[in-house]
Amino acid sequence: MDETTLITINPAATVAHTHTVIFLHGRGDSAPNFSTSLKWSTDSRGRSLIAAFPSFRWVFPQAPLRPTASDPRRLPFRQWFDTFNVRDLARREDVQAPGLREAAPAIHHLLAREAVLLNGRYDRIVLAGISMGAATSAHVLFNMPDLPPEASSTGGLAAMMGFSGRCPFVGRTLREMREVLAPLEGEAEGGSGVARAEGDESAVLRGTPVLLEHCVDDPLVAVENGRLLRDAMASFGARVEWKEYAKGGHWFQSPQGIDDAIEFLERHVLGAGSG
Secondary structure (H helix, E strand, O other): OOOOOOEEEOOOOOOOOOEEEEEEOOOOOOHHHHHHHHHHOOOOOOOOHHHHOOOEEEEEOOOOEEOOOOOOOOOOEEOOOOOOOOOOOOOOHHHHHHHHHHHHHHHHHHHHHHHHOOOOOHHHEEEEEEOHHHHHHHHHHHOOOOOOHHHOOOOOOOEEEEEOOOOOOOOOOHHHHHHHHOOOOOEEOOOOOEEOOOOOOOHHHHHOEEEEEEEOOOOOOOHHHHHHHHHHHHHOOOEEEEEEEOOOOOOOOOOHHHHHHHHHHHHHOHHHOOO
């Protein structure tokens, strides 16, 4: 993660900070551009996600510049992990692992920092991502150690939202998914370092409500890959709500998709009464 660029949008001055959304941008994008672009996708009442939740703090981390294995001559560009062939994701899928090994613990650390601002409550943090940011967010959850009871009343985050996403290394069990990335950067089985998530069980996944949205006409990430992400997360114990739209391309579907995202957050986050 590029620590030099972290865009934050704080709650309105007259409103107390109640929740935080950490939102990961897509491949080739940047935190400044994405945080601005998000404001232009609105619901049926003309509200952006940010405008609909004035008590939320919004945090936009930025992916580092990475080379691409499929074209070494190409200048590095911003991506959470490399992808060899976007049309054939199983080809050289191993190139995805190094970036995810770095990204997952970096976002774990960011979650921990943001939880401090919320009295240690992870169940007041929403993790979200679009495209490669959604794929990365999924692996952040897959590899997240269990939370102590005082950090979450549900065992998980407030919610996760993924838009136009997919699942790297799909077709594996949760244990196998974790083993592909082991060890995460800075991870340790005991003593110092980042705690290791192991096995086929995840209280974080079971305790985090998930919304996944995808447009059927998405030209970059086929909707079939989004459905595979849905099925994988559900098989690992997550409570997944799936929204599919006929049109909208590789972006937020507006206004219905934003309507659905706002309703999801109102029901699962504001309506959860966490803490």
